[in-house]
Amino acid sequence: MAKQETNSDGSSVVSDLIHFLNASPTAFHAVDEAKRRLRNVGYVQVCEREDWKLEPGKRYFFTRNHTTIVAFAIGKKYVAGNGFYVIGAHTDSPCIKLKPNSKVTKGGFLEIGVQPYGGGLWHTWFDRDLTVAGRLIVRDEKDGSVSFSHRLVRIEEPIMRVPTLAIHLDRNVNSDGFKVNTQSHLLPILATSVKAELNKVIAKIGPDGNGETDGKKSTIYSKHHSILLEMIASQIGCKPDDICDFELQACDTQPSIIGGAAKEFVFSGRLDNLCMSFCSLKALIDATSSESDLEDESGVRMVALFDHEEVGSDSAQGAGSPVMLDALSRITSSFKSDSKLLQKAIQRSFLVSADMAHALHPNYMERHEDNHQPKMHGGLVIKHNANQRYATNSITSFLFREIASKHNLPVQDFVVRNDMPCGSTIGPILASGVGIRTVDVGAPQLSMHSIREMCAVDDVKHSYEHFKAFFLEFSHLDAKIAVDM
Template sequence: MAAIDPVALDLVDFLNASPTAFHAVDEAKRRLKEAGFVQISEREQWEIEEGGKYFFTRNHSTIIAFAIGKKYVAGNGFSIVGAHTDSPCLKVKPVSKVTKGGYLQVGVQTYGGGLWHTWFDRDLTVAGRVIVKESKGGNVSYSHRLVRVNEPIMRIPTLAIHLDRNVNTDGFKFNAQGHLAPMLATSVKAEIQKLAEESDPTESKDKKNTDKKKHHSLLLQRIANEASCEPEEICDFELQLCDTQPSIVAGAMKEFIFSGRLDNLCMSFCSLKALIDSTSVEGSLDDEPSVRMVALFDHEEVGSDSAQGAGSPVMIDALSRITHFFSASSTKVLEKAIRRSFLVSADMAHALHPNYMDKHEDNHQPKMHGGLVIKHNANQRYATNAVTSFIFREIAEKHQLPVQAFEKITLDPNMLPEYHSIILFILFMQDFVVRNDMACGSTIGPILASGIGIRTVDVGAPQLSMHSIREMCAVDDVKYSYEHFKAFYNEFSVLDAKIKVDL
């Protein structure tokens, strides 16, 4: 059996370090710093230079990193790959304390469009961030800390078939309000623990009374242990449930990755690694006239309408600050830069499911091991058009990378006089559309394309079990995605100079 590709193994490490969007951004920060990127702050004045590499975060759940070419001048374009850090999950409610039937349970709310039945009978834990009150020398401050309980402490058990005889014929049905609350402990065990704490003279009054708050004291104590603080020092938190089963390379031929959050941490990882590696080689930015950028947003799964989502000004703010830092004039250099820029909106795609062949168009069936899927939708749920799809596929052709469904492309023969043979080639390459009688998901692509006016192509690696607690994709497609994004960073500026549209 062939050795597992190191890019896939690196993705598995990234996934296992990233149970939440906060952790994913933290891991991205670590990798960027290790590669020589400098952290800057949106709150401060930026000091940047040609050839420099930088990043900033917003809410610690969105991160934007960029490398400035040494030949960059204000008004030049940006080569951007965008993805998102969030995934469907169960989030702990602001008031989560539930006691019912002799059990301590945790109230949760659904985030995004998850396959919630897959969360039953899993070994669950919690992770996220807490705001902790700190008192030093009479001064009070508040810190942001990431937490993760590494062992399973919760479970949502299914009902025995003896009490639901028709489950296999009528399907598994549940109520998201009444049936999704995980069990944390039994009331008896919790009461014994409470009595033990009350009899301990070292326990403070505040600590003894934490069970009177909005959350079970048992849960607060576990969170406090992870945050290295006392329960009463926790001012607030954002926590979500997580599966404790680690991500892994699997399958009889070790050709798959089984993991949660592949949508969309797989694309986040591939784009991040591509930016890092495309700028880490000595001299890689010497002849670069543009800015290479990766933008990983929070809240895509719920519409992107937040201060740190793709619907916010976070990316246009970054483009503006970079452009105007190098501009000594009052001319509209930002508008010029946007016209010269290009966004690859990278979000996972639906692979052909062998048990549900009828859910796919006959001529549009993305396969695993087939490389990135270019997504089209006539109603603009995806932002791809003939020009943007051509650019992305031409890069793939030059580097002999597969791209995935059959669609005839018609281009102006005067648009690319040097690429007539390439136009013939792309008539036989594959793109993806959904059936006319099926709903279509969307991505950050149309949001950014319409909000900023940037040319955009929507792509994604094919996967199965999308939005399940446990998803799967192909090892080969991880490698193809990474190599395609890296080639995009290296090739776009040269290719774009040869494309003639709107003249």
């Protein structure tokens, strides 16, 4: 049995979160880090393109698009038709992504054409030291044979910036507010044209910068600045001409840290929702790491981390896709081929939809409903909405709260003000699409969707402990409550 990377005490959980955040500038990297952690403790990867041969007491995972990952551990007493105990979260966060043609030259500057992804607080992206990270499609040629590989890339140092306009040129910005036109104002500056010429980066591909290499035009150079392509290629050890395509995004270079006068906060980007992704993943690993953990388990313990939640989940790898239903179906049918058993399994299953929650903001207290003001250090927040923007009901909230009570873990409730719109999560999407009982929860945080967010160290610990207790005890607790009987 592989050794776990950290102990389960509170301080190690938080330091482990910091490591996870710093290793995960994009959804691609978050899934890659999740894969590494799962493999280190003995989880085996299965492929959706192939047949699965699964066994009770074994642990598996699969990925889709390398931005969604599903990991599951099958109880030793599992039989087809038994339930799945799932924590679902998401790997994506609001950011600015490079356009397919990112090459922009204005006023003597080389800029990067970007488009906003999700509902970000875009003013927070100004005056930050930025870099790029993401996925490349690279041409590999060996012995006259050509193949194409998926490669992850991350440039560590700051290479670009979105500068604000000086107040002298916008005297009313403080009174009228900082209004961002994402088409014209959000372009990062990469270099000056003069400096790029002096460094002879453009000269490497022809005097016009259009990619004349050995008399043959390179399409990739016509779409993106050569200086950017050279840096990306150097990072992964290939030639710029071997880069066929990419999905890159701008990333803040400031690392995630523990801060505050009492060292009580986590300061980081992407807490929404990598914090919940990490806590659920670590809880699953620690609840399935030994042979005895699955000895009396009759169900399947699962974590599903989806892409594209921030833009509605409607993609081949989002929560609105068949990913979850496919996983439940394939696991069930691996043990017995009977379509009725899947329907029975779904009704015996339970989903914890884990997405960060809004903590009470001391400077905007009027934005919270008086009786529902989640506090930092107060534990996981159970989210309620009568109009089903969250999928919580009295049964699902009771079950989740009962686990907390048994372990002396704090729990809070959240309802949005009646005169404000309510956000949503993957919870209602999976509840309606799969038919699975669902509770919506999340750790409280401030600055949600900013480039730099914050949450409490204590709530990271509470979340991990609550999720781990859910995996260890839910099947026994669920047997004690009768509904629809």
